[in-house]
Amino acid sequence: MKPFRILLFILSVFSVLILVSFVFPEDGVKLAGHNYEFFNARKYFNAKWSKIKHVLEEIQIEKDSVIVQDTVVVDSSLVVQTDTVERIVEEPKDTVDDGIEDIQLPNQSWSALRDIFDALETEAKEKVIRVLHYGDSQIEGDRITSDIRTQFHKEFGGTGPGLLPAFDNDHYSISIRQSSSSNWKKYATGKAKPGHRKFGVMTYYSRFDPPGNIDSTILEGWIQYKRTNLTTGTVQNFRVCNIYYGDNQSTVTAELYNNGNLDKIETLMPEKQVKKISWDTKHNAEKLKIKFTGKDSPGIYGVTLDGTSGVAVDNIALRGSAGLEFTKANLNFLARMYRMLNAKLLILQFGVNVVPNPREDYTYYENYFYAQLSGIKRVYPDVSVIVISVSDMSRKENGDYVSYPNIEKIRNAQKNAAFRANCAFWDLYTAMGGKNSMKEWVLTKPSYARKDFTHFNDRGAEKVAGMFNAAFMKAYKLYQKEKFKDLLICSIRRAATEHGK
Incomplete structure (x- = not known):
């Protein structure tokens, strides 16, 4: 059989099936105790048209927003523009005040x-x-x-309360309770002079020992964040703790305590630029404590408590x-x-x-x-x-x-x-x-x-x-x-x- 005849046969069978699908009962036909159903083209195309109509109504494509000129008929159902599509943007004539500034x-x-x-x-x-x-x-x-x-x-x-300082006397948040050891100091633009202008995105950073004050003494500083019940669940359910640090001249050990238990340990290498360490808090952190130990304090530019x-x-x-x-x-x-x-x-x-x-x-x-x-x-x-x-x-x-x-x-x-x-x-x-x-x-x-x-x-x-x-x-x-x-x-x-x- 020639390919053309095969194609014609297939198209004929397909056309008959489509016609049957339009007249076949939606609930099917019962024979010998069994219910036989068939593809319902009418229901399918009605659903598709409903979605298309909804999209057209939503984006409000009307004559006033799209002008079609010099049209060419492609077939009986499609008219397209061949030269220009001009979009007119104008204020609605009858604007409704929705009360929003x-x-x-x-x-x-x-x-x-x-x-x-x-x-x-x-x-x-x-x-x-x-x-x-x-x-x-x-x-x-x-x-x-x-x-x-x-x-x-x-x-x-x-999720999470976002970016938080290591230390700030003026900082109080309804989203998280924060405390720290007493040796932290804040260095801010225009107030303190740490010898450089690298203050980070919060316009200040914190240290538990002044810059350049290095000797054989081992120093320690800690910060703690605790959930509150004053905010929504999305703020409390953070997953990732990131520490942004820099400006330390010697190695510093950072330890993360999750609900009182030592969970992570990281070594912060000497760094002049801002660096990041990232810890998974495993969703269940009611209280996080970060302890730093070393001969020098890093500058802490912020701590983030976020989701993924x-x-x-x-x-x-x-x-x-x-x-x-x-x-x-x-x-x-x-x-x-x-x-x-x-x-x-x-x-x-x-x-x-x-x-x-x-x-x-x-x-x-x-x-x-x-x-x-x-x-x-x-x-x-x-x-x-x-x-x-x-x-x-x-x-x-x-x-x-x-x-x-x-x-x-x-x-x-x-x-x-x-x-x-x-x-x-x-x-x-x-x-x-x-x-x-x-x-x-x-x-x-x-x-x-x-x-x-x-x-x-x-x-x-x-x-x-x-x-x-x-x-x-x-x-x-x-x-x-x-x-x-x-x-x-x-x-x-x-x-x-x-x-x-």
Whole structure:
């Protein structure tokens, strides 16, 4: 038999089977006590069409978003564009206010957030990516950050409290209880002079013996982290302990005690750059103690308690800061540690320390703040940055609490600096209600801010985090939708090109 006849026979049989599948009862046919079922094409194609229809509705491909010109009919069911596909981006005529203060983008471009959004879609499924939340006393005690962390863990996976200092008198966290031996000292930008500017991503590091103080004496220092019951299970169930160290001139022994039992031992060799040791904590660590022994103390740039994938969110509270510490440090050393941590997003939330003693012009602050952002982006370009504006603050005038007159000027300076450095911007001042809103946050029952009319209380911190999370997720979902539309349009172009050939 000729090949053509064989093909025709096969196609005929296939066509008959398809026709039978359309008329065969869905519940099958009973014969001799047995139920015989057959492939149901109608049910299959209906399900497929339902999925396709849902996708088309979700991405809202309409005439207004894709214009098809100079069409060529390929067959009775496919019409493609052969010359141009023009995408029109315009604001909806009837915009519904969803109550979310949106994250603002320089030049309306996704480039400011592409690194974090793409990493959430891909890398976070296989390894840990980091979000570092820097701020002043407004975020002390893990306030605001802890609620951002909880939401990010829920949306993208991840466990643990994130990056922690070895020692900091000002450090208190609701997410972890921390203690240490009494011989630790903190070395920070602008305060202590250790002989170099390698301060790391926290803008400070810790030692249990001063730099260069080496003799035959064997020294010992320890730090301990203990779970609390004040946070969610994802924060408590960390799996990996990483220690970032350096600046030690002699070998140091590091021992990890898991729930009081010696679990790991590591030798830290002399090192001028930042290095990392990594330990598996086996999920069941209620209490971790790390003991260092040697003739010299290493500089401890931070300890991370994380999972093995998802997002880690770090709280780096710098009391009294205006956010101008970064350029006081060695930026290349900073970038090296960012890479080791796989940092994908920096959140910078400063301003309340700039507000007192108002002045007319804040160009100086804009330029200083821009120098921080541009410096970070220059040495570590593969990171997204979101600047959170100064919050409202009140002072008493004529017996009433009113906003400081310079709040909006500082907010505008921060926004200008962010946009100049191609960073995203979220307006917390407007989100909380704008002028005189702090007064309302303090006096409302229950209150959302402390009676210093400056700082949020725990309830207010949770509210701020909720507003930020809503804005972030809205931007992320919109980015995904826009990216999917772009892929679809590229597919249309590709199909048109191939058809033209």
